[in-house]
Amino acid sequence: MAEHAEETASTDGREQAPATRGRTLMLVENISVPSDRRVWPECRALRDAGYEVVVVCPQGGDDDRLPFERHEGVEIHRFPIPGASTGFPGYVREYATAFVRVALLVRRLSRRRRFDVVHAANPPDFLLAAAWPLKRAGTRFIFDHHDLAPELYQTRFNRGEDVLYRLGLALERLSFRLADVVIATNGSYRRIALTRGRKNPEDVFVVRNAPDTRRFRPLSPDPSLKRGKAHLLTYVGVMGPQDGLDYAMRALRHLLDIRQDWHATFVGDGDALEETKVLARELGLQDVVDFPGFVRDEEEIVRLLSTSDVCIAPEPKSPLNDVSTLMKIAEYMAAGRPVVAFDLAESRVTAGDAATYAVPNDEASFALCISQLLDDPDRRDRMGELGRARVSEFFSWDHSVRALLEAYEHATAAREPRRH
Numbered sequence: 490m491a492e493h494a495e496e497t498a499s500t501d502g503r504e505q506a507p508a509t510r511g512r513t514l515m516l517v518e519n520i521s522v523p524s525d526r527r528v529w530p531e532c533r534a535l536r537d538a539g540y541e542v543v544v545v546c547p548q549g550g551d552d553d554r555l556p557f558e559r560h561e562g563v564e565i566h567r568f569p570i571p572g573a574s575t576g577f578p579g580y581v582r583e584y585a586t587a588f589v590r591v592a593l594l595v596r597r598l599s600r601r602r603r604f605d606v607v608h609a610a611n612p613p614d615f616l617l618a619a620a621w622p623l624k625r626a627g628t629r630f631i632f633d634h635h636d637l638a639p640e641l642y643q644t645r646f647n648r649g650e651d652v653l654y655r656l657g658l659a660l661e662r663l664s665f666r667l668a669d670v671v672i673a674t675n676g677s678y679r680r681i682a683l684t685r686g687r688k689n690p691e692d693v694f695v696v697r698n699a700p701d702t703r704r705f706r707p708l709s710p711d712p713s714l715k716r717g718k719a720h721l722l723t724y725v726g727v728m729g730p731q732d733g734l735d736y737a738m739r740a741l742r743h744l745l746d747i748r749q750d751w752h753a754t755f756v757g758d759g760d761a762l763e764e765t766k767v768l769a770r771e772l773g774l775q776d777v778v779d780f781p782g783f784v785r786d787e788e789e790i791v792r793l794l795s796t797s798d799v800c801i802a803p804e805p806k807s808p809l810n811d812v813s814t815l816m817k818i819a820e821y822m823a824a825g826r827p828v829v830a831f832d833l834a835e836s837r838v839t840a841g842d843a844a845t846y847a848v849p850n851d852e853a854s855f856a857l858c859i860s861q862l863l864d865d866p867d868r869r870d871r872m873g874e875l876g877r878a879r880v881s882e883f884f885s886w887d888h889s890v891r892a893l894l895e896a897y898e899h900a901t902a903a904r905e906p907r908r909h
Contacts, residue, residue: 509539511605511901514598514623516616518587521549522565524785526816527635527698528610532563534890535897543604545594547587552785566594577646577653584613592619604628605901614638614660617667624667629900632668633696634678637661640809644731661685670900672696672893675835677812694896698816701886704787705823707877710796716779720751720863723797723826725790726817728759731810733803733831735761735768736852740803742772743856751777751863754793758783794824798869799862802830806849814839819884822876827869829858839884843876 513535515528522544523529532542541564548554548567558565568590571583595607599622607623609616610633617630624630639657648654665671665686671693673679682693715721722741728734734755741753755765755778762780769778784790794800800821804810811833818839821828828844830836831851836844845862847855862869 510897512541512543512602513606513608513897514595514604514620515542515544515546516591516595516607516609516619517544517546518570518584518591518610518616519612520546521553521567522546522563523560524549524553524783525610528633530701530886530889531608531633531696531893533561534886534893536562538894538897540606540897543598545591545598550783566598568594584615588613588615588619591616595620595623599623606631606897608633609664610635611664612636612638612641614657614664617664621667629669630667631670631672631896631900632664633672634664634682635674637678637681637809637812640807640812641731644807644809645729658685668692670694670896672896674698675812675814675838677835681812692899694892694899696889696892696896697884698814698819699884699886699889700816700820700823700880702823702877702881705791705794705820707825708788708792708795711792712796714754714793714796716752718750718752718777720798721796722751722753722859723793723800724753724755724757724803724817725794725800725820726757726802726815728755728757728762728765730761731804731807732759732761733805733810734765736805736831736850736855737801737803738765738768738772738774738778740852740855740859741774741778743853744859745774745777747856747860748863749777751798753778755780756782756784756790756793790820791824794821794826797826799859800824800826800828801855801859802828802836802844803855804831804833804836806831806833811835818844819880822873823880823885825873825877827862827872828876829855829862831855840876841879843872843879845872 517528536542543564545566547570556567570587604623606629607620608631638661639654642654642657665688671682671688673682673693673695674697679693679695682688766780769775802815802818812835814835818828818836822843828840830844830846831849832846845858847858
């Protein structure tokens, strides 16, 4: 009875189309689907291209808690994970629990059907190992390299190249070794795959974090979002220890000392949200900064961005952030908004002249960049137009979809003969 209920559960009534190009099993640990703003567009793109898509991911918030559902033609199986992780032991417990539950789900799902591709997104860097029996049967493996996990460890826990960092490198090498194809988020990550991962260039594809310009487009602004102030500053994204929310709060304290004609909204959720709220109160920002939490409604987010005068990306310079593509920057640009960011290598690749760059990790410089933009509406307009054009030409999701499908075609073309 339970299995029958699982097979028929659906949230939208949409039937899963017959697979014409194969069946893929996507493994995710850190964010539920469809909330994951990279994995879910990949799922939809693969579905539209004729793949049958099955996802294994953690349970999320109220909208992502069902153990099973079929959402927009994608089959989703969710597993429970421990409570929020606040330190290294917590992450070890979370990842170990997730690995076991993913492995059990993979084994159960593969009993009923054969998968042509297993597509695993990190972190952690060992999810592909949970599907190792499928590899031996000829299933092709794709490693979707979202984060540099060793550098993520250094950044989150303020550590050097210690034994756990070296363990992280070893697990990263394991994923590279298991993968038939690697998907990198940018050129910097591709170089990591070629050097640390020792992958062949033809097996590594760049699929950027990119907005869909048909949905992320300027809308009519909503002046009420400015809370009676002349200007609105906005942050939209994940709120983790590496994302610079503390830098943002201290920069806004500097800005408040310069001028008081602004309000700031920080949209998102994550491990750093509560401590950021505390810091905002300690700095006396509680009347000028609000935290509405996670917002799923994409149109609501776009309307907020369209109302914003300046959008901020406060990620500090670090071994991780300097080479990572920040999705929020491309989304800001797609909505036609000017950006203030610290001067990071990959942020410059994405934004070019659509952003103004503060001295790395200098909060007073960040505040000054914001203030100068608020005083120059013509420059803000030029930067917004340049950013939207740049996304459309180079960094829209349409470009990423083509690269994603090329990666899949390469993986499945090299498939080993099926073993009987």
